[in-house]
Amino acid sequence: MTAKETPRGTEKRCPVSIVTDFGTADPYVGIMKGVMLTINSQAVLVDVSHDVSPGAIREGAFILGASWPFFPPGTVHLAVVDPGVGTGRAPVVLAAGGHFFVGPDNGLFTLLLDAFPGASAWRLEAGAYRLPRVSATFHGRDLFAPAAAWLSRGVPPSAFGSRIPSLVRLPRAVPEPIPGGLEGAICHVDRFGNLVTNIEAGVISRGRWTVRLAGETMALHRTYGDVASGRFLALIGSFGYLEVSVNGGSAAGRLGVGVGERVVLAQESQD
Amino acid sequence: MTAKETPRGTEKRCPVSIVTDFGTADPYVGIMKGVMLTINSQAVLVDVSHDVSPGAIREGAFILGASWPFFPPGTVHLAVVDPGVGTGRAPVVLAAGGHFFVGPDNGLFTLLLDAFPGASAWRLEAGAYRLPRVSATFHGRDLFAPAAAWLSRGVPPSAFGSRIPSLVRLPRAVPEPIPGGLEGAICHVDRFGNLVTNIEAGVISRGRWTVRLAGETMALHRTYGDVASGRFLALIGSFGYLEVSVNGGSAAGRLGVGVGERVVLAQESQD
Amino acid sequence: MTAKETPRGTEKRCPVSIVTDFGTADPYVGIMKGVMLTINSQAVLVDVSHDVSPGAIREGAFILGASWPFFPPGTVHLAVVDPGVGTGRAPVVLAAGGHFFVGPDNGLFTLLLDAFPGASAWRLEAGAYRLPRVSATFHGRDLFAPAAAWLSRGVPPSAFGSRIPSLVRLPRAVPEPIPGGLEGAICHVDRFGNLVTNIEAGVISRGRWTVRLAGETMALHRTYGDVASGRFLALIGSFGYLEVSVNGGSAAGRLGVGVGERVVLAQESQD
Numbered sequence: 001m002t003a004k005e006t007p008r009g010t011e012k013r014c015p016v017s018i019v020t021d022f023g024t025a026d027p028y029v030g031i032m033k034g035v036m037l038t039i040n041s042q043a044v045l046v047d048v049s050h051d052v053s054p055g056a057i058r059e060g061a062f063i064l065g066a067s068w069p070f071f072p073p074g075t076v077h078l079a080v081v082d083p084g085v086g087t088g089r090a091p092v093v094l095a096a097g098g099h100f101f102v103g104p105d106n107g108l109f110t111l112l113l114d115a116f117p118g119a120s121a122w123r124l125e126a127g128a129y130r131l132p133r134v135s136a137t138f139h140g141r142d143l144f145a146p147a148a149a150w151l152s153r154g155v156p157p158s159a160f161g162s163r164i165p166s167l168v169r170l171p172r173a174v175p176e177p178i179p180g181g182l183e184g185a186i187c188h189v190d191r192f193g194n195l196v197t198n199i200e201a202g203v204i205s206r207g208r209w210t211v212r213l214a215g216e217t218m219a220l221h222r223t224y225g226d227v228a229s230g231r232f233l234a235l236i237g238s239f240g241y242l243e244v245s246v247n248g249g250s251a252a253g254r255l256g257v258g259v260g261e262r263v264v265l266a267q268e269s270q271d
Numbered sequence: 272m273t274a275k276e277t278p279r280g281t282e283k284r285c286p287v288s289i290v291t292d293f294g295t296a297d298p299y300v301g302i303m304k305g306v307m308l309t310i311n312s313q314a315v316l317v318d319v320s321h322d323v324s325p326g327a328i329r330e331g332a333f334i335l336g337a338s339w340p341f342f343p344p345g346t347v348h349l350a351v352v353d354p355g356v357g358t359g360r361a362p363v364v365l366a367a368g369g370h371f372f373v374g375p376d377n378g379l380f381t382l383l384l385d386a387f388p389g390a391s392a393w394r395l396e397a398g399a400y401r402l403p404r405v406s407a408t409f410h411g412r413d414l415f416a417p418a419a420a421w422l423s424r425g426v427p428p429s430a431f432g433s434r435i436p437s438l439v440r441l442p443r444a445v446p447e448p449i450p451g452g453l454e455g456a457i458c459h460v461d462r463f464g465n466l467v468t469n470i471e472a473g474v475i476s477r478g479r480w481t482v483r484l485a486g487e488t489m490a491l492h493r494t495y496g497d498v499a500s501g502r503f504l505a506l507i508g509s510f511g512y513l514e515v516s517v518n519g520g521s522a523a524g525r526l527g528v529g530v531g532e533r534v535v536l537a538q539e540s541q542d
Numbered sequence: 543m544t545a546k547e548t549p550r551g552t553e554k555r556c557p558v559s560i561v562t563d564f565g566t567a568d569p570y571v572g573i574m575k576g577v578m579l580t581i582n583s584q585a586v587l588v589d590v591s592h593d594v595s596p597g598a599i600r601e602g603a604f605i606l607g608a609s610w611p612f613f614p615p616g617t618v619h620l621a622v623v624d625p626g627v628g629t630g631r632a633p634v635v636l637a638a639g640g641h642f643f644v645g646p647d648n649g650l651f652t653l654l655l656d657a658f659p660g661a662s663a664w665r666l667e668a669g670a671y672r673l674p675r676v677s678a679t680f681h682g683r684d685l686f687a688p689a690a691a692w693l694s695r696g697v698p699p700s701a702f703g704s705r706i707p708s709l710v711r712l713p714r715a716v717p718e719p720i721p722g723g724l725e726g727a728i729c730h731v732d733r734f735g736n737l738v739t740n741i742e743a744g745v746i747s748r749g750r751w752t753v754r755l756a757g758e759t760m761a762l763h764r765t766y767g768d769v770a771s772g773r774f775l776a777l778i779g780s781f782g783y784l785e786v787s788v789n790g791g792s793a794a795g796r797l798g799v800g801v802g803e804r805v806v807l808a809q810e811s812q813d
Contacts, residue, residue, distance in 0.1 A: 015305070017301060021733075023733035024589070024592070025593035026605075027605045027609040028780075030559060030561075030590030030591065030609045031608070031609050033588050034557070034559065034609065034612035034613035034617070037557050038614040041557075041614065042555075044312075045588070046305070046308070047295070047300075047301065049295060049296055049297065049301065050295070051296035052296075054733065055734075055790060063298045066298045066302070067302050067305065068305075070305035071305035071309065075305070084767050085765060085766065085767075086765030086768075087765065087768075136764045136765035137777065138779075138780030141612070190294075191293065191294035191296060222357060223356060223357030223408055224357065225354075225355050225356075225357060226357075237408055237409075238299075238406050284583060286576070286583075288576065290572075317575050317579070318566070318571075319571075320572065322565075322567035337569045337573070338569040338573050338576065341577050341683070342576035342580065462563075462565035462567060462596065463596050463597075493678045494627060494679055495625070496625075496627075496628060496629035506678070507679075508680075509570075509683065519597060
């Protein structure tokens with residue numbers, strides 16, 4: 001395709017998932033939705049989260065990485081956590097795993113890049129796929145929402161601009177082996193106060209394990225109801241990672257810990 | 272229909288309302304929506320509330336009971352407030368009032384069962400209508416969202432599994448007659464601080480009534496603006512129950528009371 | 543058209559944007575959506591904000607005024623911030639700028655009326671376009687949502703009732719000229735703590751300007767990243783108004799100010 005071609009695609013049903021740090025009180029998300037429906041009236045807009053902490057790229061990356069695999073192939077994922085709006089960071093579209101991802105190149109796509117190292121990305125350059133006037137402070141409205149809507153019409157990502165050889169990847173804390181186990185960290189706290197660690201289910205071999213966190217020691221169980229109400233437990237959570245929870249309560253509240261706290265997974269001695 | 276049949280229905284427009292305690296910051300709701308759109312790309316997903324207090328089954332039952340009658344017949348209502356996930360409580364579909372309800376059998380459907388004592392329910396058993404791997408901690412994603420989406424395609428509820436003769440029903444506090452009136456309780460506090468009681472509009476006969484709550488006495492009015500700004504009043508609220516309010520303010524905040532607080536409705540003496 | 547005609551329109555895709563002060567925990571918004579989908583199953587319901595402060599008409603007017611221009615022509619905007627529900631204020635539909643607006647005539651449409659002084663408005667009177675029973679406390683459900691849904695089917699606004707010659711317009715604080723500049727005020731604080739003023743971009747001529755607010759003085763920049771992290775700046779924000787911000791922080795939090803605070807824009811002296 002030459003640079004002169006500007007394919008328009010056709011209006012059609014296509015899910016567009018949305019992750020932002022815009023909150024739901026201000027009109028920012030509604031404005032992006034209006035922009036998208038103006039371009040593709042058939043787009044199926046799905047809020048994933050707008051409550052990413054302001055400017056928290058790593059948190060946005062986690063939400064995006066956890067949710068996209070459950071959408072149908074061809075879904076467009078619009079992710080805008082963009083503290084560097086209007087500066088040099090590139091606005092991009094990424095094609096990975098049969099899905100499309102639109103947002104700023106600031107590390108938001110780290111989990112995608114980890115999973116699909118060979119994924120292709122393009123810079124959002126073409127004037128045909130943005131609003132006529134692009135502000136310096138709201139690229140979600142002016143660049144990213146229009147790009148997501150044009151993608152949802154079937155415009156190929158290569159039509160948006162030039163290839164970018166590599167995107168920004170945030171360093172990820174990985175669990176470290178220690179004698180008899182692993183030392184990891186809390187990487188997400190959910191609404192229930194469940195503490196999600198960075199220790200993947202796959203690394204936990206058969207055997208009996210205990211988990212130590214903030215002075216508490218708990219056994220590994222299958223689900224919350226396996227312990228009495230109000231008791232601590234560890235389990236493999238729905239994200240596929242080790243979690244620390246309280247049955248019927250908030251582990252985060254009870255332990256007073258949050259993201260970054262160290263957690264130890266240790267195999268019980270066999271004596 | 273024999274157990275071997277697995278009807279697939281067809282993708283079609285059908286509203287699916289959603290009530291959960293998942294909040295809107297985590298990706299849980301977005302994940303359920305992705306799962307549903309993968310099964311029925313035409314489903315019309317409608318958030319009713321995701322802010323039910325964590326694990327508060329009774330609160331979820333209230334929200335569900337208050338909202339479903341306003342949806343069109345055939346709507347699927349997905350309700351997930353599921354503190355017992357992964358334990359023995361059954362995952363079910365309920366057919367009642369021309370609508371379908373999907374969720375855990377833990378009391379969430381109490382108001383439906385009160386209104387439709389003869390309603391039919393089935394256990395979610397069929398492997399064809401769930402995700403390939405079912406976790407022990409997120410049945411919203413693995414069991415309930417898939418079931419809701421298959422129902423929205425027109426799969427009959429009887430295809431999901433065996434009949435359940437009766438579902439869990441939470442005891443409901445009913446107002447008690449007292450000399451000259453009724454003693455009820457606050458059962459919901461809304462965003463405006465309106466205090467919704469369990470005293471139904473229908474039991475309030477003609478005549479002059481006063482309401483006593485937490486030391487305040489107020490008259491029964493038609494709407495907020497019938498009293499001066501900042502004044503207490505009682506009225507029949509939009510749920511069809513007696514409510515206590517402050518015009519332009521929060522009755523909950525002013526009185527410092529919440530769910531469970533006793534309220535007295537008394538007929539004014541005629542002297 | 544005579545008063546006897548009740549056009550029904552046809553079910554069709556049409557965006558309906560929604561602004562309310564109902565919050566997202568209670569079932570009020572879900573109920574309105576159920577009502578609308580019952581009338582037009584093809585309506586495309588778009589939440590703009592439900593977190594307008596309870597009864598804050600001016601805040602609702604800001605959210606509505608900021609969002610509607612980004613929706614496609616023909617969109618129906620349902621706005622319900624209605625502290626006077628059930629009293630004399632009229633329920634209306636307004637046709638302006640190629641869009642339709644439905645809600646109470648209490649000042650919510652002020653920005654529309656400022657922009658389109660010749661816009662036409664009709665009172666919602668016709669019994670055919672409301673729920674069979676109209677409560678005194680929830681016109682969002684009984685009057686406004688039905689009207690929005692019928693409009694989305696193509697029913698002309700003139701079918702709803704009689705023309706209203708003029709709607710309520712809230713007085714707006716406009717910036718006042720002072721020696722060497724303008725004195726304005728903060729009119730909105732967003733989730734990031736950005737302080738949006740009522741000083742329009744258009745009035746700021748070329749030259750060097752400084753902004754003074756709550757004892758801080760800042761220069762006018764293009765975007766957040768133009769100053770070091772943690773530093774104050776002023777810029778033309780995405781609403782088209784002067785804003786005061788902190789790069790990577792909350793200006794509202796740092797200055798401890800909110801809506802109504804005075805702000806001065808002054809041309810730097812040339813010496």
